Amino acid sequence: MVAPADIVQKSKDYTLLSWSAQGAWNPIPIERGEGVYVYDAHGKRYLDWSSQLVNVNIGHSHPHVVRAIQEQVAKLCYVEPSSTTGPRARLGELMAEITPGSLTKTLFCNGGTDAVENAMKIARLYTGRQKILTRYRSYHGGTFAAASAGGDPRRLANEPGVPWIVRMPDPYAYRTPLYQGRTQEEGDAIIADMVEEIVQMEGPEYCAAILVEGYSGTSGVIQPSGVYYQRLREICDKYGLLLMVDEVMSGFGRTGEWFGIDHYPSAMPDVLATAKGITCGYVPLGATVVSDKIARYFDDHTLWAGLTYSSHTLAMAAGIATIEVYRSENLIERSREMGKVLRQGLMDLAEKHPVIGDIRGAGLHQLIEIVKNRDTREPMSPFNGAPSEAMKKAAAYLKSHGVSTIVRWNMIFNTPPLIITEAQIQEGLHVMDGALSILDEYYEG
Ligand SMILES: Cc1ncc(COP(=O)(O)O)c(C=O)c1O
Secondary structure, three states: OHHHHHHHHHHHHHHHOOOOOOOOOOOOOEEEEOOOOEEEEEOOEEOOOOHHHOOOOOOEOHHHHHHHHHHHHHOOOOOOOOOOOHHHHHHHHHHHOOOOEEEEEEEOOOHHOOOOOOHHHHEEEEHHEEEEEEEEOOOOOOOOOHHHOOOOOOHHHHOOOOOEEEEEOOOOOOOOOOHHOOOOOHHHHHHHHHHHHOOOOOOOOHEEEEEOOOOOOOOOOOOOOOHHHHHHHHHHHHHHOEEEEOOOOOOOOOOOOOOOHHHOOOHHHHHHHHOHHOOOOOOOEEEEEHHHHHHHHHHOOOOOOOOOOOOOHHHHHHHHHHHHHHHOOOHHHHHHHHHHHHHHHHHHHHHHHHHEEEEEEEEEEEEEEOOOOOOOOOOOOOOOOOOOOOHHHHHHHHHOOOOEEOOOEEEEEEEEOEEEEOHHHOOOOHHHHHHHHHOOOOOOO
């Protein structure tokens, strides 16, 4: 057996960590996972309060999915994409069942980034136009085009990126001045009017699509109301653009619906890109789902996109089994119900801790924004800056008390697996209470 210290040292010596300077990396060597918990090589247990990267929705080591993978491995792991398999046929059918509106045909790939890349290619091929409109506060993936599409600062070091991305303003009610004295819906309508004006100024005949997250994720769960999505749908229809939703993070029950966009039935998308919860990371998989109309276009036009591992047989089997788990354990409804418990718990913490400036989200997709002062709303850690001492201390407290989650700038993610119980939510909230007490010491109210 390799000693835990060796695992860490060799990982540091021989592997690179994404999105980080390498020197300060001090990883926990994780050995196994079960349900909502992961265990490190010393046997210490962590409550997985973020579902890793908001993807392990069914929890760790689910026996149904483990068995399906084991059975598939023994039979066939892979065939090239122009052959087909029973698992591919079935997962395609399931995707048509669970995705909204007339979304019917799926191009399978390896993860969220390539699902978004494929969506953008499809929009450009289908419309014959080039530009894609996206939000500043969004993330769509790590490759050049997907990173350019996201407005998130992770794009900055590799700029200029692809030249055909156009950015739209964000419906950030908590921080954008135009929302002051207005309701969320009123502010969202103004932001949507600005989007229409951007389309006009960019030339509608050059604009292929609007791409937005179905429910905002790592940029801060900055979610508009249905007014915004309905107006986007109208703008797309009026000017001949496709409406594309990125459901990589918000899909598969995370927000209490199958997909984030399901909260807004009047804004059915033409293209949906997803990944993460489709297999919960048991095997990597991404998917780009298109409407009937777009699918028909490609009956006699070449789909200029492809990957060696498109429709990977093992990933197909994992996807089927994962969707079976969502269904048999009613995890979409469970996310909604447990989401209420989590939300109430966070609201109770906000009564006690003035550092909680805002709580946003739906289902088991909840974020708290930490501020130095509730009146000024000054963030406890600056946007895109090094983490403040306060946030670092809070993150260290969570970790040392056995709660693993994402702490980014002044935001703390509360996005546990959808199988979490009420008692386990209380367990996480109890530790969060302690972390917030540390943050309260830095409050400047
Ligand atoms: C909304 C969204 N889109 C795309 C991606 C990229 O997915 P992946 O990291 O699987 O390539 C992510 C990853 O977090 C995401 O949250």
